Amino acid sequence: MILILALLSACGPGNADADDDGVSVADGDCDDTEAKIHPGARDVPYDGLDTDCGGGSDDDADGDGADDAAHGGDDCDDADPTVYPGAGEDWQDDVDQDCDGGRRRRGRGL
Ligand SMILES: [Ca+2]
Ligand SMILES: [Ca+2]
Numbered sequence: 001m002i003l004i005l006a007l008l009s010a011c012g013p014g015n016a017d018a019d020d021d022g023v024s025v026a027d028g029d030c031d032d033t034e035a036k037i038h039p040g041a042r043d044v045p046y047d048g049l050d051t052d053c054g055g056g057s058d059d060d061a062d063g064d065g066a067d068d069a070a071h072g073g074d075d076c077d078d079a080d081p082t083v084y085p086g087a088g089e090d091w092q093d094d095v096d097q098d099c100d101g102g103r104r105r106r107g108r109g110l
């Protein structure tokens with residue numbers, strides 16, 4: 001009897017894996033109707049789908065907290081996590097870290 005109850009509870013809501021991707025909602029599947037969506041899946045940025053259930057913005061490929069400029073955000077280089085608005089500008093290199101258009105310290109021009 002105890003075994004039967006244990007089996008029943010194991011199949012209860014939350015433990016089901018409706019899309020058969022091997023991850024139940026209880027284990028973190030954020031979309032149990034879509035087999036390609038589960039923790040550990042490869043997330044393709046900018047497609048509007050949080051494929052890896054990692055949360056965060058789908059338009060922030062480098063994970064620096066700023067959305068890609070080409071997708072409505074203000075990150076001028078969404079492949080480089082050291083480049084985003086408000087980042088510290090390294091005025092000795094040739095990279096516009098803070099996305100202000102200049103490559104050197106703010107106020108000093110190009
Ligand atoms: Ca799923
Ligand atoms: Ca995605």
Ligand SMILES: [Ca+2]
Nearest residue numbers: 060064066075
């Ligand atoms: Ca970004």
Ligand SMILES: [Ca+2]
Nearest residue numbers: 077078080083
């Ligand atoms: Ca960036």
